[in-house]
Amino acid sequence: MESPARTKNCFQAGDSALIVDRKARQYLINLVCGETFHSHLGRLFHDQMIDHTVGGWYRTDKGHTVLAVRPTLGDFVRKMPRGPQIIYPKDLGNITNFADIFPGATLIEGGLGSGSLTSAMLRAVGSEGRVITYEIDETLVPRAIKNIEKFHPSHSNHTVFIGDIYEGIHEQEVDRVVLDVPEPWRAVETIGDALVMGGIVLSFVPTIIQVQSFVLALERDTRFQMIESIETMLRSWHVTQRSVRPDHRMIAHSGFLTTAVRCEPRFRAALPDQTDEDGGEDQGGQIGSEPDGDEGESS
Ligand SMILES: C[S@@+](CC[C@H](N)C(=O)[O-])C[C@H]1O[C@@H](n2cnc3c(N)ncnc32)[C@H](O)[C@@H]1O
Numbered sequence: 001m002e003s004p005a006r007t008k009n010c011f012q013a014g015d016s017a018l019i020v021d022r023k024a025r026q027y028l029i030n031l032v033c034g035e036t037f038h039s040h041l042g043r044l045f046h047d048q049m050i051d052h053t054v055g056g057w058y059r060t061d062k063g064h065t066v067l068a069v070r071p072t073l074g075d076f077v078r079k080m081p082r083g084p085q086i087i088y089p090k091d092l093g094n095i096t097n098f099a100d101i102f103p104g105a106t107l108i109e110g111g112l113g114s115g116s117l118t119s120a121m122l123r124a125v126g127s128e129g130r131v132i133t134y135e136i137d138e139t140l141v142p143r144a145i146k147n148i149e150k151f152h153p154s155h156s157n158h159t160v161f162i163g164d165i166y167e168g169i170h171e172q173e174v175d176r177v178v179l180d181v182p183e184p185w186r187a188v189e190t191i192g193d194a195l196v197m198g199g200i201v202l203s204f205v206p207t208i209i210q211v212q213s214f215v216l217a218l219e220r221d222t223r224f225q226m227i228e229s230i231e232t233m234l235r236s237w238h239v240t241q242r243s244v245r246p247d248h249r250m251i252a253h254s255g256f257l258t259t260a261v262r263c264e265p266r267f268r269a270a271l272p273d274q275t276d277e278d279g280g281e282d283q284g285g286q287i288g289s290e291p292d293g294d295e296g297e298s299s
Contacts, residue, residue: 009054011068016150017049018071021064028071028079041066073123073151077116080147083140086116087180087204090234090251096124098230098259099176099202104128108194110165110179110187111135115144117180117204119151122158130157132174134165169194179203184210184258185217192223195262206255214258222267224260231256 011017011031019027021041029037029046037044042062049058049068057065074089087095095117101107103126109118112135121131135141141160148158161170165179166186173196179187184203191201201224203214211229218224235250 010051011049011054013046013050016071016076017054017068018075019044020067020069022066026075026079028075073120076147076151077119080114080116080150081143082114082116082147083143084111084113085206086114087120088116088251088254090232091204091254091257092117092120094230094232094257095178095202095204096120098257099178099200101125101176101178102129105175106130106171106173107132107176107178108165108169108171108174109133110177110184111181112140112144112160113180114140115147117178118144118158119148121178122148122152122155125157127155127157130159132159132161132171134161134163134169136162136164138162165190175199177201182210183213185213188214188217188221188224192221192262197262197264199262200259201262202257202259204255204257206253208256211256211258218258218260222265223262225263225266227258227260229256229258 013031013033015031017029017031019029019037019039021039027037027039031046031050033047033050035046037046039060041064042060044058044060044066049056052058054068054070056068058068059065073092077086077089077092080086101121101124103124105125106129107121107125109121109131112118112133118131118133125131135144141162145160148155152158165181166183167190169177169190171194174194175196176199177191177195179202181187182205184205195201205211205214215227215229218227231253233250233252236247238245238247
């Protein structure tokens with residue numbers, strides 16, 4: 001039988017495919033001519049999918065039908081081999097959004113880990129942008145690069161620098177700095193030296209004590225303004241004809257995001273009054289607030 005006409009969105013040999021069964025179980029595979037995917041549902045030949053449509057239903061030799069789609073970045077991240085804690089899809093979008101990472105940006109990353117965040121940032125800066133990652137532990141690099149290459153097979157705009165980001169950033173006039181390291185407050189001075197005026201730093205940390213140390217260090221430095229911290233919780237919903245309710249489980253805590261903008265230094269006299277802590281100084285316009293900034297506690 002003649003193979004069907006190739007449409008715009010057919011799988012090719014070498015592509016990744018996400019196989020989804022009727023119970024929503026997912027399997028990530030790489031399509032290779034002549035190879036077979038085995039599961040409890042039977043055998044599925046890669047050639048059944050190569051040159052055939054993405055989003056199509058395919059039948060195994062045991063007669064079960066499965067769906068084959070292209071994996072998203074989030075699918076790759078969830079399934080990637082890892083060592084250190086990765087950034088999950090819940091936070092990847094918020095990081096690229098709140099750090100305002102744009103196509104063409106030059107971005108410094110602190111902490112390569114398994115390459116999850118790097119993959120998202122490479123996508124956000126695009127082929128015209130650059131990501132330079134500082135990683136202290138050389139042994140993590142091969143696995144992370146392998147992970148990144150699964151999603152960005154032919155990228156050349158990523159550099160890994162083996163070194164301690166607290167000791168210094170060699171690049172100057174960078175647009176963004178994104179940190180996923182345990183003590184971001186130790187990098188504040190070097191970030192201030194590296195960021196272009198108006199550039200943004202974002203830090204992801206799991207505990208609020210780390211947030212406080214980072215925020216206080218940013219304030220002490222005087223070159224950072226618009227310092228804001230948030231966390232997000234993600235709750236999915238169960239929606240059927242008979243029942244519409246939140247799922248029993250949710251992703252509540254993963255980490256906190258803190259952002260700040262590199263500005264002209266402020267005179268020390270203009271620092272927030274340390275004695276006013278109980279008064280709850282209203283900064284307004286928090287990143288998690290409505291645009292008009294009129295929500296929040298009344299005092
Ligand atoms: C939580 S992991 C990063 C995970 C990564 N964002 C991901 O999504 O896969 C933290 C990483 O920071 C690295 N690291 C810790 N301190 C560092 C430092 N001072 N300079 C550079 N890298 C550092 C660790 O070796 C580790 O790989």
